[in-house]
Amino acid sequence: MALPIAVNAMGGDNAPAAIVEGALRARTDGIDVMLVGRREQIEPLLGGAPVEVIDAREVVEMHEHPATAVRAKRDSSILRAAELVAAGRAGGVISAGNSGATLAAALFAIKRIAGVARPAIGASFPSEAGQTFVLDVGANTDCKAEWLAQFALMGDVYAREMLGIDQPRIALLSNGEEAEKGSELVQAAHPLIAALPLRFAGNIEGKDIFRGACDVVVTDGFTGNAVLKVAEGVGEFLFASISREARASLSGRIGGALLKPRLRPLRDRIDYRKTGGALLLGVAGEVVIAHGRSDAEATLNAIRVAARAQERGVSSVITRAMSTAPSAQPAQPTGVSA
C-alpha cells in the first residue's frame, strides 16, 4: 500500500502557499500527502481539506550552511519530513527549500544505502528522443572515479524503473567522444563503467544530452551543475529573446500570438522546475529536490515523481543492485558538499 508523500511546506521561494496548493492538487490526483512545517501557517491554507499536518517549528533558510543548519535545527521542517520516511510513515519526501539541506537531512535521517559511497542528484533534460537523465547535478562537487561508476549503476536503475527503458544506454560526459578523451577523473571512470553489467555507450559531449543519443549521462556534481544551469540559462535567454522579437513588429506580434500556445509546452519541457525536480539517488528512501522557485504546478510534479519512485521502489532496487554489483564500494564516511 502506498504511503503518503511528506511535503516540506516551508521550503522554497513560494512557501508555504504554493507548496500547499501543489500538495492539495496532488491529493486531488489521488496521491496521499502529509504537510510538514509550522501548523499555524499551513492549516489556514488547507481550505478544510483533511490533510495531515506534522508540526515542525524551525525552517532551514536558503542562505544557511546545509549540514550545519540541519544538525542545529532538530525541529526543522526538512529534517522532520525526512524522519517520516525513515520511520516508515511516509513513502517519500519532497522539498523546494535549501537543496543542500534536503541532501543533509536525507543522509542524516534516511541514511545512505549500504555500499553507496555518495548519493547523487539526478535531473531529466528534454531530448529529440524524449528525455535524458543526468547525474550528479550537484550533490558532490569533487568526485572520485568509483563514485561515477556507482552513479552509472544508480542511473541505470532510474531509467529502468522510472522511465521503463529495458536496457538503458549509459554514457559518460566528456570533452570528446573518443575513449581517451576527458579529464583525469573521466579517464579513470571510463574503464570502471565499461566493466559494469550495463549498456555503456562510452563518452558523449554536452550537446548529445539534447540529441537523445543515450538515456543516462554520468558526470561529477560540479560539471553536472554547470550543465543544469547552462541549460536553464540558454532556455531563459532564448525564450526571452523570442518574446522580444515577437513584440518588435506587427508581423512578429501576429506570428508570436499564433505560435505562442505551441511554444509554452516546449518552454516547460526545458525548465526542470516544471518537470518535477531532481531525484536523490543512493539514500534508503525516495527524496525529490524541487526547484527553489517551485510554484504549485512544479510542486505537484515533484510529488508525482516521489509517488512514482515509491511505486517502483527505486531505492529498494538500488539497494539490491548495490549488493550484487561487482564494483560496489565498501561504505565510507560521507559529508555534504552541496
Place this chain on the structure above:
Amino acid sequence: MALPIAVNAMGGDNAPAAIVEGALRARTDGIDVMLVGRREQIEPLLGGAPVEVIDAREVVEMHEHPATAVRAKRDSSILRAAELVAAGRAGGVISAGNSGATLAAALFAIKRIAGVARPAIGASFPSEAGQTFVLDVGANTDCKAEWLAQFALMGDVYAREMLGIDQPRIALLSNGEEAEKGSELVQAAHPLIAALPLRFAGNIEGKDIFRGACDVVVTDGFTGNAVLKVAEGVGEFLFASISREARASLSGRIGGALLKPRLRPLRDRIDYRKTGGALLLGVAGEVVIAHGRSDAEATLNAIRVAARAQERGVSSVITRAMSTAPSAQPAQPTGVSA
C-alpha cells in the same frame, strides 16, 4: 600596417570550398588574406582573385591525435599557417580543422607568451546585455588554480581590447554564488583572482553567463567545454522544436512564417560557429579556432575576429599584462591536452 590573415584552407568539414569562399569575402571586406594548403585544390576556387597561396602538402585530419600529428606532419597546412605568423608574414591565423592541432601548431610555431603557464581558448556567448566571454572552453582539460588566475588576466585583456569594455567584470564559474562554494579548484582559484588588479565579480553560476551579469567568465577547459556544448545542444534542440511546432498546424505555419525572419539572427547568435569561433589566448600571435562545421560566413567571421585581434594587438597587450602581473607564473613545460 596590417599583415594578411593566414587561413588554413584545408581545415574543417567544408574545406576547401567554403573556407576559400569565406576568405574571398573577407578580402572584399578589406581584410588581406593568405590561403594555406594544397595549391592545386585552392587555386581553382579563387576565380582569378589575386590571393597569395602558400603551398602545404599535408593535412591534419579531424580524428588524428593533435600534438602527434602536428609533430609528424611538418608540411601540414595548419603548421605552415602558424609558421607564417611566427615569421611575421601573417598577422594572425584561422583554422576550422582539428582544434587540438591548431592549438598544438600555435604552441609549436608561435610559442607561448612568457609567463603564461597555459594558453586558453575563449568563446563568446550571447547574453541579455550583449555578450559574455568564457575561457577556457577546451584547451586545458585538467587545470591548476594558478592557470585560472591567468585566464582571468587574459580574459580581462580580451574584454578591454576586443569588446571595448573599460573595466570588465570578471567572474569565476562555480556551483553557487557564495565565495565558499565550488570545487577544490574553484575554491583555490577564488582568492588568487581576487588578488589580481581587475574587477572581480566573484562566483557565478552557469545560467548567469546568459544574463549578462559579467563580461568574462573563467573556468577550466573541461567545464568550459561542457558549457559550450550544452549551449549548442540546447540551442539546436529548441530551434528544431520550434520549427516542428511551426509546421504542426495551420496557425503554427502562419505564425512560424511571420516570425522566422526575426528568429534567424537569434539562432545565429546562439551558434558560436556564426560568431567567429574562439580566440586562443596566451600565445604570441592571434589564433582563431573556428568551428569544424564552418561555412563561408563562419569563416568570414573568424577572419574578422583575427583581423580585429591583430588591429588591437591582443597578444602584445597580454604579453605586457603578464610581465607586470603579480601572479604571473614562471614558464613551465606545457603539453597539449585538448
